[in-house]
Amino acid sequence: MSDTVLILNGPNLNLLGTREPDIYGAETLADIEAAAAAHGGGLGLDVDFRQSNAEGELVEWIQGAQGTAAAIVINAGAYTHTSVAILDALLAVELPVLEVHLSNIYQRDEFRHHSYISKAATGVICGLGSQGYLLALDAIAARLNNDKKA
Numbered sequence: 001m002s003d004t005v006l007i008l009n010g011p012n013l014n015l016l017g018t019r020e021p022d023i024y025g026a027e028t029l030a031d032i033e034a035a036a037a038a039h040g041g042g043l044g045l046d047v048d049f050r051q052s053n054a055e056g057e058l059v060e061w062i063q064g065a066q067g068t069a070a071a072i073v074i075n076a077g078a079y080t081h082t083s084v085a086i087l088d089a090l091l092a093v094e095l096p097v098l099e100v101h102l103s104n105i106y107q108r109d110e111f112r113h114h115s116y117i118s119k120a121a122t123g124v125i126c127g128l129g130s131q132g133y134l135l136a137l138d139a140i141a142a143r144l145n146n147d148k149k150a
């Protein structure tokens with residue numbers, strides 16, 4: 001049986017491809033979803049890929065991951081820098097969490113340098129564009145394989 005990884009995308013990431021392409025690149029979210037599904041498949045992982053502009057919906061999806069997903073990859077978009085609710089949900093489910101950002105948030109505005117959700121993250125990947133999602137899947141696969149050996 002494959003392990004499922006829930007990949008969550010926050011506000012405005014539905015606009016990838018046309019949104020500030022100099023910062024976020026030309027790929028659409030559908031392109032990233034297809035790449036993540038293919039890469040996950042190669043690692044024996046099922047990918048459940050979602051996007052919402054609503055904080056509450058993201059919180060509900062995180063809550064629903066308990067018992068249904070083996071790990072969470074999250075690019076919370078701007079909620080990264082504002083949302084205690086998303087942090088609390090991630091802490092509550094006690095799953096491995098990989099935080100991903102397409103851009104290098106430390107090269108950008110000061111208010112992007114702080115992430116509320118990093119406190120719940122097993123690891124953080126930023127600045128590598130869509131490759132960050134694939135590296136997060138690699139890290140999860142390695143971790144799950146180690147757990148199975150233990």
Ligand code: DQA
Nearest residue numbers: 075076077078101102103112
């Ligand atoms: C982002 C960085 C955030 O600061 C921003 O609000 C986003 C995208 C990224 O992927 O680089 O929406 O999470």
